[in-house]
Amino acid sequence: QVQLVESGGGVVQSGRSLRLSCAASGFTFSRHGIHWVRQAPGKGLEWLAVISYDGSDKYYADSVKGRFTISRDNSKNTLYLLMDRLRPEDTAVYYCAKDQLAAPSIDYWGQGTLVTVSS
Amino acid sequence: QSALTQPASVSGSPGQSITISCTGTSSDVGGYKYVSWYQQHPGKVPKLMIYEVSNRPSGVSNRFSGSKSGNTAFLTISGLQAEDEADYYCNSYTSSNTRVFGGGTKLTVL
Numbered sequence: 062q063v064q065l066v067e068s069g070g071g072v073v074q075s076g077r078s079l080r081l082s083c084a085a086s087g088f089t090f091s092r093h094g095i096h097w098v099r100q101a102p103g104k105g106l107e108w109l110a111v112i113s114y115d116g117s118d119k120y121y122a123d124s125v126k127g128r129f130t131i132s133r134d135n136s137k138n139t140l141y142l143l144m145d146r147l148r149p150e151d152t153a154v155y156y157c158a159k160d161q162l163a164a165p166s167i168d169y170w171g172q173g174t175l176v177t178v179s180s
Numbered sequence: 181q182s183a184l185t186q187p188a189s190v191s192g193s194p195g196q197s198i199t200i201s202c203t204g205t206s207s208d209v210g211g212y213k214y215v216s217w218y219q220q221h222p223g224k225v226p227k228l229m230i231y232e233v234s235n236r237p238s239g240v241s242n243r244f245s246g247s248k249s250g251n252t253a254f255l256t257i258s259g260l261q262a263e264d265e266a267d268y269y270c271n272s273y274t275s276s277n278t279r280v281f282g283g284g285t286k287l288t289v290l
Contacts, residue, residue, distance in 0.1 A: 096279070098281075105183075105267075105269065105281060105282075105283050105284035106218070106220075106226065106269050106271075106281045106284065107281065108271070108278065108279040108280060108281055111277075111278070111279065118277070120276065120277045120278045121278070122181055122278060123181050124181075156225070156226075161231065164214070164231070164232065165214050165273045165279070166214055166216045166228075166231040166232060166271075166273075167216065167218075167228065167271065167279075168228050168231065168237065169228075170225045170226050170227075171225070172225060173225065
């Protein structure tokens with residue numbers, strides 16, 4: 062079955078960097094676009110970024126453009142999110158999520174990893 | 181990239197039907213068929229309920245249906261059940277190749 066397992070979350074000081082990983086299994090990773098989505102405590106879902114199946118195209122939400130970088134390694138079935146210049150408002154659960162095949166619709170989500178940015 | 185507009189809350193009694201709206205613009209909801217709806221129970225991961233405006237994934241009850249008119253998409257839940265109480269989010273593809281979520285709607289089953 063489809064599995065997406067995030068890791069790399071934790072407590073980090075404001076202004077520092079953190080890299081999240083998402084290990085995928087149960088589907089052909091190299092054929093799907095993959096996203097990062099976050100949810101601040103008690104708040105709604107916020108879309109952050111997407112990377113195409115081969116990594117050639119990347120798109121970001123304005124709120125993180127220039128600070129966050131999405132990447133993937135299809136040989137390792139792994140997605141990454143490098144987060145620079147972190148702010149307290151970046152505190153959230155970060156989810157990776159996959160698109161359906163050949164359609165820009167998210168169908169499966171990981172369990173999420175909590176990032177807490179302390180001031 | 182403004183969030184899509186959803187009502188903060190809706191409620192209904194068991195057996196009734198409710199509809200949640202999701203309003204965007206011609207650059208997102210109105211311009212594409214790629215509108216999805218997600219259900220999220222407290223402390224749980226979002227679950228896909230509707231994709232491409234009106235399609236249900238395998239395993240999702242046919243009590244859930246989706247539609248769209250202009251720049252607004254709709255999620256209708258018929259025959260409300262206690263287990264339907266959750267937060268619901270819409271999501272749309274955009275003209276910038278990005279995605280945008282709605283602010284979420286809390287459904288209360290009375």
